[in-house]
Each structure stands twice: as C-alpha cells, then as structure tokens.
Amino acid sequence: MKVLVAAKRVVDYNVNIRVLSDNTGVDLNNVKMSLNPFDEIAIEEAVRLREAGTAEEVIVVSVGTSACQEQIRTALALGADRGILVETDEDMQPLAIAKVLKAIVDKEQPSLVIAGKQAIDGDNSQTGQMLAALAGLGQATFASQLVMGDGEATVTREVDGGAETITVKLPAILTTDLRLNEPRYASLPNIMKAKKKPIDVYTPEDLGVDVTPRVKTLKVEPPASRKAGIIVESVEELVDKLRNEAKVIS
Amino acid sequence: MALDKETLKQFLDTLERFVEQRLRPLESQVGSEDRIPDDVFEEMKTLGLFGLTIPEQYGGLGLNMSEEVAVARVFGHTSPAFRSAFGTNVGIGSQSLVIDGTQAQKKHYLPRMATGEIIGSFCLTEPDAGSDAASVRMTAKKDADSYVLNGTKRFITNAPKAQLFSVFARTNTAVKGARGVSAFLVDAASDGIELGPAYKKMGQQGTYVCDVFFADVRVPAENLIGGKENVGFKTAMKVLDKGRLHISALSLGIAERLIKDCLNYARERKQFGQPIAEFQLIQAMLADSKTEAYAAECMIADTARRRDEGEDVAVLAASCKLFATEMVGRVADRAVQIFGGAGYVEDYGIERFYRDVRLFRIYEGTSQIQQTVIARDMIKNG
Ligand SMILES: Cc1cc2nc3c(=O)[nH]c(=O)nc-3n(C[C@H](O)[C@H](O)[C@H](O)COP(=O)(O)OP(=O)(O)OC[C@H]3O[C@@H](n4cnc5c(N)ncnc54)[C@H](O)[C@@H]3O)c2cc1C
Numbered sequence: 001m002k003v004l005v006a007a008k009r010v011v012d013y014n015v016n017i018r019v020l021s022d023n024t025g026v027d028l029n030n031v032k033m034s035l036n037p038f039d040e041i042a043i044e045e046a047v048r049l050r051e052a053g054t055a056e057e058v059i060v061v062s063v064g065t066s067a068c069q070e071q072i073r074t075a076l077a078l079g080a081d082r083g084i085l086v087e088t089d090e091d092m093q094p095l096a097i098a099k100v101l102k103a104i105v106d107k108e109q110p111s112l113v114i115a116g117k118q119a120i121d122g123d124n125s126q127t128g129q130m131l132a133a134l135a136g137l138g139q140a141t142f143a144s145q146l147v148m149g150d151g152e153a154t155v156t157r158e159v160d161g162g163a164e165t166i167t168v169k170l171p172a173i174l175t176t177d178l179r180l181n182e183p184r185y186a187s188l189p190n191i192m193k194a195k196k197k198p199i200d201v202y203t204p205e206d207l208g209v210d211v212t213p214r215v216k217t218l219k220v221e222p223p224a225s226r227k228a229g230i231i232v233e234s235v236e237e238l239v240d241k242l243r244n245e246a247k248v249i250s
Numbered sequence: 251m252a253l254d255k256e257t258l259k260q261f262l263d264t265l266e267r268f269v270e271q272r273l274r275p276l277e278s279q280v281g282s283e284d285r286i287p288d289d290v291f292e293e294m295k296t297l298g299l300f301g302l303t304i305p306e307q308y309g310g311l312g313l314n315m316s317e318e319v320a321v322a323r324v325f326g327h328t329s330p331a332f333r334s335a336f337g338t339n340v341g342i343g344s345q346s347l348v349i350d351g352t353q354a355q356k357k358h359y360l361p362r363m364a365t366g367e368i369i370g371s372f373c374l375t376e377p378d379a380g381s382d383a384a385s386v387r388m389t390a391k392k393d394a395d396s397y398v399l400n401g402t403k404r405f406i407t408n409a410p411k412a413q414l415f416s417v418f419a420r421t422n423t424a425v426k427g428a429r430g431v432s433a434f435l436v437d438a439a440s441d442g443i444e445l446g447p448a449y450k451k452m453g454q455q456g457t458y459v460c461d462v463f464f465a466d467v468r469v470p471a472e473n474l475i476g477g478k479e480n481v482g483f484k485t486a487m488k489v490l491d492k493g494r495l496h497i498s499a500l501s502l503g504i505a506e507r508l509i510k511d512c513l514n515y516a517r518e519r520k521q522f523g524q525p526i527a528e529f530q531l532i533q534a535m536l537a538d539s540k541t542e543a544y545a546a547e548c549m550i551a552d553t554a555r556r557r558d559e560g561e562d563v564a565v566l567a568a569s570c571k572l573f574a575t576e577m578v579g580r581v582a583d584r585a586v587q588i589f590g591g592a593g594y595v596e597d598y599g600i601e602r603f604y605r606d607v608r609l610f611r612i613y614e615g616t617s618q619i620q621q622t623v624i625a626r627d628m629i630k631n632g
Contacts, residue, residue: 070256070260073256073260074260077260077264184296185264185265185267185268185272185293185296185297186260186264187296187297187298188257188261188297188298188311189298189311191257191260191261191264192253192257195257
C-alpha cells in the first residue's frame with residue numbers, strides 16, 4: 001500500500017515571531033524555516049509502516065514556494081521514498097491546500113494519508129479535515145496510536161476527556177498528535193541518499209485547482225503585552241483587588 | 251570529500267537538533283552518573299558520527315577538515331563528554347590508520363570503526379613521556395614475524411571501551427628520540443594487556459581514561475602501521491595536527507554555548523533594580539567573550555580551509571589550539587563570574603563546563619607545548 005504524507009514549511013518553533021510594523025503579517029525575512037513538527041511525526045509514522053512491511057511506498061507532498069523543496073528533502077532524508085512539490089507563490093490557505101491534496105490523492109490513490117493535526121504557523125487544524133470531506137474519505141484526527149488492520153485502521157485519538165479509540169475504513173485520512181511517535185534524526189548517509197530521490201513538481205493549474213485565497217486578513221497584531229504584576233501583602237488585600245480592581249469576583 | 255552546501259547545512263541542522271533536544275537534557279545526569287546512556291551511544295552510531303572522518307570507500311562519511319570542525323563546533327554546544335564518546339574514532343583513535351595505514355590494514359579495521367563496532371584509542375603518553383612524547387620508552391622487539399611490546403601507557407582516553415589501540419613504541423632502542431619510534435595496531439583483547447582502573451577526573455564525567463599495561467604482548471608484523479619501522483612519531487604528529495584543530499573547534503562551540511547562557515542569565519537576573527546586563531562591567535565581560543570567540547572562529551576556519559587545500563598547517567593548528575583552548579578557559583571563568591553564586595553551585599551547569607574545559611589546555615599538547623611549536627618555527631623559519 002501507498003502512504004501519502006503532507007509536509008509544510010513553517011517558521012521554526014524556536015524563532016521569536018515579530019509582527020510587521022504595518023500589521024499585514026509576521027516578518028519572515030531571514031527567519032529560520034523548518035518542517036512542521038506534526039508533519040515530521042506523520043513522516044516518522046509512515047516510514048515505520050514501510051519498515052514494518054505494511055506500506056510499500058511513502059510519498060511526501062508539500063504545497064508552496066520552491067523553497068519547500070528543502071522540507072521535502074528533509075522528509076526524504078527521514079525515509080520517504082519520493083516527493084511531490086505543488087509549486088505556487090500564492091498565500092496558501094487551508095481550503096486551497098486541501099483541494100491541492102485532494103488532486104494528489106486522486107492521482108496517487110494512497111491507502112492512507114497522514115498529515116499533522118495542525119501547522120504551527122497558523123494553528124488552523126483544518127487541512128486534514130477538509131481533505132477528508134473533499135475526498136469523501138474517513139478521518140481519524142489527533143492520533144496518538146495507529147494500528148493497521150485488514151482494510152481498516154484502529155486509531156487512538158486524543159480528545160478533551162481522554163483517549164478515544166475508533167476504526168476507520170481505508171483509504172482514510174489520519175492527523176497526528178504529539179504523542180504518536182518520536183521522530184528519528186536523519187543520518188548523513190540518508191541525507192545524501194535523499195538527494196538522489198525524485199521530486200515531481202506541479203503547479204495548482206496543472207492539477208486544475210483554483211487556489212485563490214478566500215479569506216482576507218485584515219490585521220495581524222502581537223498578543224497584548226502583560227503588565228507587570230504586583231505582590232500583595234495579605235489574602236484580604238488580594239480579595240480586595242480581585243473584587244474592586246480586576247473586578248473578577250463580586 | 252566536500253559536501254555541497256545544502257547537504258552540509260541539513261546535516262549540521264540535524265546534529266544541532268540532536269544536541270539541543272536529545273543531549274542537553276542529559277547533561278546533568280551524565281555529569282553525576284559518570285556514564286553516557288547506552289541508547290544515546292546507539293543513536294550516535296546510527297547518525298554516522300563514528301565514521302565522520304573515515305573515508306567513504308571504508309564506509310565512513312569522509313568529511314574534510316572544514317566539515318569536521320563544523321561538526322565538532324556543534325558538539326561543543328553540550329557537555330564535551332558526548333563528543334568524546336565518538337571522538338577517538340573521529341580523531342586520534344583512527345587517524346594513524348587513515349593517514350598512514352596500508353590498504354590491507356585500512357580494509358581490515360576502518361569499516362568497523364566507521365560504524366562504531368570498533369572503538370579506537372590512541373596510546374602515546376607514558377608515565378615518563380608526556381609533553382616529551384618523542385621519548386617514549388615502551389619497547390617493540392621484532393621476533394620472527396611478530397613484535398613483542400612491553401611498557402605502560404598513561405591517561406588513555408576511551409581505553410576501557412576500546413577494541414583497537416594505536417600504540418607508539420620504540421623499535422630502535424639505540425635512538426633516544428623520535429626516530430626510533432614505530433606505530434602499531436594492537437587488538438585490545440591481546441594476551442598480556444591489562445587496564446588500570448578508570449581515573450577520577452576534575453571534569454568531563456562520562457568519558458573514561460585509564461592506564462594500559464603491556465607485558466610481552468605479541469603483535470603480528472603486519473600490524474606495523476604503514477609497514478615501516480621508525481616513522482611512527484611522524485604519524486603521531488600528523489594525527490595531532492588534525493586533533494588540535496578538532497579540539498579548537500570544540501572549544502569554540504563550548505564558548506558559544508557559555509556566551510549564550512551568560513547573555514540569557516544577564517538579561518534576566520536583576521540587581522539594583524535592573525537586569526545585570528545593563529551594567530557596563532558585565533557588558534565588558536560579554537563583549538570580550540564574544541570577540542575572543544569570533545577570533546577563534548576565524549583562525550579555525552582559515553586553518554581548516556588551508557589544510558583542505560593541502561597546506562602544511564602544523565604551526566597554524568598549534569596557534570588555533572593555543573588560542574581557542576585558552577579562550578574557552580577565559581570564557582568559562584567569566585561565565586562563573588556573571589552567574590555569581592549560581593555559577594559556583596552545581597544547579598546551573600556552569601561550574602561543570604568550567605571544569606570540563608580545563609582539560610583542553612592540557613591534552614593533545616599543553617599550551618606551553620603549542621607555544622614551543624610556534625616559537626621554534628618562528629626562530630627556524632624567520
Ligand atoms: C583526561 C586525559 C585524557 C588523555 N587522553 C590521552 C590519550 O587518549 N592518549 C594519549 O596518548 N595521551 C592522553 N592524555 C595525555 C596528555 O596528552 C598529556 O597529559 C599531556 O600531553 C601532558 O603530558 P603530562 O601530563 O605528562 O604533563 P608534563 O609533560 O609532565 O607537563 C607538566 C607541565 O610542564 C610543562 N612543560 C613540559 N614540557 C615543557 C617544555 N618543554 N616547555 C615548557 N613547559 C613544559 C607542561 O606544559 C605542563 O604545564 C590524556 C590526558 C588526560 C588528562
């Protein structure tokens with residue numbers, strides 16, 4: 001069986017994000033970019049399936065500028081077999097990405113699609129779900145455990161109240177939670193081998209997908225900076241301030 | 251081999267993350283338990299770290315000097331004990347063989363050194379031959395088609411874990427100095443070899459160093475490195491040129507780590523109503539550390555590049571080691587000062603680095619020996 005993995009290029013999790021002074025977005029100049037950590041977990045899971053003999057091929061797909069090749073190479077170094085870049089300079093929103101992925105799913109016919117539960121840039125947590133709807137496939141989101149069965153997958157999901165176990169018929173869409181696995185580190189020999197693995201490049205037009213943004217960003221602002229705290233002398237003073245200054249109790 | 255920029259960057263990024271996420275959280279544990287966990291060892295093998303400098307044809311990665319120092323620098327961003335685990339296979343424990351070994355010798359040992367299956371150690375120092383390494387007394391007497399080794403080697407890094415020793419011993423007892431010394435590959439399991447107990451050290455817990463005793467140890471003649479007698483000291487010096495650059499880069503990495511820690515601390519720690527980073531006397535320490543680290547960075551990059559271009563860099567490598575190891579000593583000392591009491595107690599890890607870096611000014615040639623090498627060359631060659 002084939003596994004398709006989605007991989008997004010995002011600002012590295014270590015970077016301190018700065019909002020542009022004209023409030024149109026965040027400053028991406030000279031900022032370190034990485035593979036979305038949840039997608040890394042997705043790749044690890046797919047590669048483990050191939051190593052276990054459950055999957056024959058792992059294909060990694062990224063949607064975005066040509067720079068996304070870097071993240072595809074990272075995924076190939078971690079063990080994916082080949083890459084697909086859908087190249088566009090358009091600002092890609094979850095619906096557009098889901099449409100592009102749907103076109104790739106139609107083309108490749110994977111038995112399983114694994115994506116991150118969200119990308120750490122927009123934190124939307126929409127793409128996997130939208131893809132499932134567009135492709136008419138079952139979805140198992142926020143997975144913390146995956147057990148492959150015959151024509152189906154049993155997935156433990158991290159939900160608010162605890163863990164929920166469901167089965168989905170294949171083909172299906174899975175999105176990864178943090179505890180699904182611990183991704184490996186790519187070795188230099190594998191990084192070098194990854195350079196020889198093929199990456200096919202398409203444009204959204206090639207796939208007949210309209211990626212025009214549907215949502216307009218009006219304004220981007222940093223979170224309000226917190227005022228310095230004060231130290232209160234007694235419980236009475238605390239209660240007084242909560243009641244009369246913060247007005248959070250009555 | 252020179253890697254293309256993108257591949258090297260991807261590799262260094264991966265190692266930086268391995269250091270950051272996997273190794274740094276273990277620093278204090280390794281410091282107190284004096285032991286690197288086995289699974290970390292295995293992960294280092296998988297990453298290819300044991301084969302960094304072993305040629306590709308023997309299963310290694312064949313990094314050139316510029317690439318090797320880039321990797322050493324990254325491993326300076328955590329406790330140097332981690333680097334030491336694979337350090338001898340990258341440096342002194344494998345390079346005698348890589349540089350001067352015969353084809354057959356390389357073929358026999360290097361592929362297993364590249365994977366980490368064989369750990370190599372470098373046996374030069376003796377109880378009476380430290381800085382004056384050319385005066386080694388250990389003897390290697392030819393007997394039919396083997397040599398018989400007798401003597402003691404002192405302070406041998408990784409010896410308790412090693413399967414293979416590069417041993418420097420005197421084949422010509424009529425000559426007192428360098429010209430009577432030969433280099434041998436000795437199986438650590440040979441009859442007649444005994445190890446002393448691991449030394450308790452000032453720092454770098456998690457690395458092991460002990461004495462190695464040789465009593466009538468029989469070594470097949472084919473294990474004479476390069477198949478030539480009395481040129482072993484030259485081999486040792488070639489190995490050390492490379493090692494000195496490696497240690498320089500490691501020192502640079504640690505300086506960078508400490509500078510970062512200092513800056514974070516100085517920004518957060520408040521006294522007299524403001525962050526201590528606002529005090530000019532603290533700023534002077536930060537600026538001096540930053541500047542000196544940059545100077546070392548330039549020296550190391552230049553020397554590594556020139557070595558890759560085929561230049562003899564013995565004296566430049568000595569200058570790098572002298573400067574970079576003394577530099578990291580000063581940076582560590584300032585780090586303790588900037589942290590104040592927190593720098594002196596165990597909890598912040600600063601005192602551990604302070605102890606760890608002290609070794610760099612001693613092994614692979616003390617600072618005084620580097621000065622001697624540099625000055626002698628100045629006097630000889632103007
Ligand atoms: C943790 C550790 C690991 C080591 N690992 C290895 C290893 O793997 N393999 C190996 O072979 N060796 C190893 N060594 C040995 C190390 O290389 C020697 O300790 C070092 O070269 C210094 O030799 P020494 O200790 O005999 O000091 P000495 O040579 O006795 O030096 C004592 C002092 O005298 C000074 N001095 C000596 N000669 C001169 C001179 N001509 N001019 C001015 N000053 C001088 C020195 O600079 C020093 O300050 C290791 C040592 C340690 C501590």
